[in-house]
Amino acid sequence: MVDKALGTGGRKSDKDLKIRVKSAKGRKVSSTKWLERQLNDPYVARARAEGYRSRAAFKIKEMDEKHKLFRKGMRVVDLGAAPGGWSQVAAKATGSTDANPLIVGIDYLEMDPIPGVILLKKDFTEDDAPAMLIEAMGGKKADIVMSDMAWPTTGHRGTDHIRIIHLIEIAADFALDVLAPGGVFIAKVFQGGTEHELLHMLKRHFKTTMHAKPPASRSDSAEAYLIAKGFKGRDEDGDDAEV
Template identity: 85%
Template sequence: MANNKALGTGGRKSDKDLKIRVKTAKGRTVASTKWLQRQLNDPYVARARAEGYRSRAAFKIKEIDEKHKFFRKGMRVVDLGAAPGGWSQVAAAAVGSTVEKPLVVGIDYLDMDPIPGVILLKKDFTEEDAPAMLIEAMGGQGADVVMSDMAWPTTGHRATDHLRIVHLIEIAADFAIQVLRPGGSFVAKVFQGGTEHELLHMLKRHFNTTFHVKPPSSRKDSAEAYLVAKGFKGRTEGEDGQADE
């Protein structure tokens, strides 16, 4: 009989053997079973629980900021598509937002539990009155960072999904141009297919630097990436912030 040493394992199970395996169950689809197994074996999910973040997505904005440094103490931040709140948690800690002086405003049509130092609005950002509600929540003051993790539920049709996410980025970028202070930053989720040339061209006119980044916590098999625009140049008088100005 071959021993463990001869097999080169030394009696230690491989990482593959150590993975939690989830069996299919009545009422659970194969896709949901695979998703559950991936979640249970995801180190970022475990870290999020251990560090008190509401989702693994918190590490995405945290890693992007660690490298590109757009958060600073005292800044005002708007979080579009905030649920379940991981990005707002990271932003609140980074800028020193408190219950007494909230510097972060988040918006989403989904319910969210309160976050200390964050003003949360239950509202669909695509609705016409949403920008005004955000500006009112900020006390009429400008923002230093506008970040968006918004995404529509996918249809499975790549071209349609791409157009839908580009639409979200466009309205988020338009809002950012309306409310950002000079020097501010804009961060938004994009998907495979990149950012439309017209939108990217518009952002390059309004920001000193624009680039795409895929943080380590973004799954390798995911088509998502993040668009970062830094150094907002400010708006000129009469500018409406539209991409076709």
């Protein structure tokens, strides 16, 4: 006998199984939709179950699985580290410990301690931030510089694009200063790519560059990641010729 209320012979559809959040007094519609999406997001549930601080941890895990980014003993700088999911993944993948920390993270937001990670509470866009990171690294070169930084969006596509490009540029400039030969640079981008000049610069300094959109990155988001591998060294003489 078919259950008329379900219309599926007693089996609920995926739509029926979703958690619905009722609007509450004082709560914006956008906030209600965000809460509903979080409650129905399998990556949020996985992050909670596996002890990660955010679903974003799975973005870097998936990129690592596909592009083989981390190895034991690597030194990693995490720009825009809060709440710490990427640093957690990096610490585990590199074997970083409190006795021998290999990961340095920075963010202007407060973060609880992470085993094997040195955390700096600082806005990376401030002039003295790079020097603080280099000091925290003990003067050693990094094997990976990864950035999940993003400005709060304004809703104006052109403005938001310019702002994210600025963040990538300062992150990339820092990476060129601190990466060891063969190093990797990873950065969040939006709207399908980066400006031509920035991508051209990265191609000069890295053997390969590519864009990635890991499954954990929501399909309806313009977010993607730029991965540059095989750092060749900083071109101090300004020669634009590609190798």
